[in-house]
Amino acid sequence: MPSSADETSARVLSLFVAINRRYARESEAAAATYELTALQAKALMATVEPVPMRTVADRLHTEPSNVTAVVDRLEERGLVERRPAPTDRRIKLVAATEAGRRAIAELRAAMPFAADPLAALDATQRATLCELLALLAEEPQS
Template sequence: MSTPSKARRPDALTLEVVELVGDVVARFYADYDEAAGEHALTGAQARLLSLLSVEPLPMRKLAQRLKCEPSNVTGIVDRLEARGLAERRPDPADRRVKLAAATDEGRRVAQDLREGLRFAREPLACLSDEERRTLRDLLGRIVRSDTL
C-alpha cells in the first residue's frame, strides 16, 4: 500500500508571483470601481455589464461568473435595466429561460469603462507589444489550466 504523497509546498518564486497577481487583481478592482463610479455604477454593476457586453447570459451563469447568489444578480440586472443599459429576453434555445443582455447603450458604457481604466493606460501601456502578448499568453495558460 502506498503512502499518500505530501503536497509540495510552493517555492519562494511561486509565492512572490502569487503576491504580485494579488496586487494586480486588487489594483484592477480599485480602478474598475473608480471607472464605474464615473458612470454612476457600482463595481458589481459595471462587472456584470462588462460580461453582458460580450454575450447575453442567463442569470444562473452570471451568478457563477460573479461568484454571488442569483438573487443578487437579479437586483443588479433590475438596476441596469431601469437605466436602459440591460434588458431581459427569452433564450432562443429554451424560451423558458431568460437571458440578460446589454443594450446598445450598455455596450457603449461597458466600452467606456474598459477604456477608462488607468491600469490599462499606465502600467500595461509601458510594456512593449511583445511583452503584452507574452503576458497575455502566460495569463491565458494559467486561466485555462484552472480546474476549480
C-alpha cells in the same frame, strides 16, 4: 531568519495583492463615472451579447439568485433588458441595451489594465505564468 523561499513567497503574495488592488481601483473608478459599483459594471460587461442569468453569475463567480439585484439595478438604469430565450422561454437572457453598449465601450476604454492585465508580457511569458498559476490552483490530492 526567514529563508529565501519564504521571502520569495511573501513577495509573490504581495504582488498578487498589488495586482488585485490595481485592477479594483481602476474598475471602481470607471464604474463610478456611471454611478455603478464595480460588480454592476462587470455584470454589464458580461451582457454585450444576450446571455442567460447563469452566465452572468458564472462571470461574477456567484449564484444566479445573487445576480438578480445587480441586473435589476442595471435594468432600472436602462443599461440592460431581460428577454426570454428563443429556444426555452423559461430561461431569461440579459442583454445590454444601446445605452448599455455605449457604457460598456466607455468602461473598457477607461480600464486598460483590467482589459488586459498581462499586456506587459509576451506570449511566452504569458504561457509560463499560466502554467505556474495552474500548478498553484490545483487541488491537493487526498
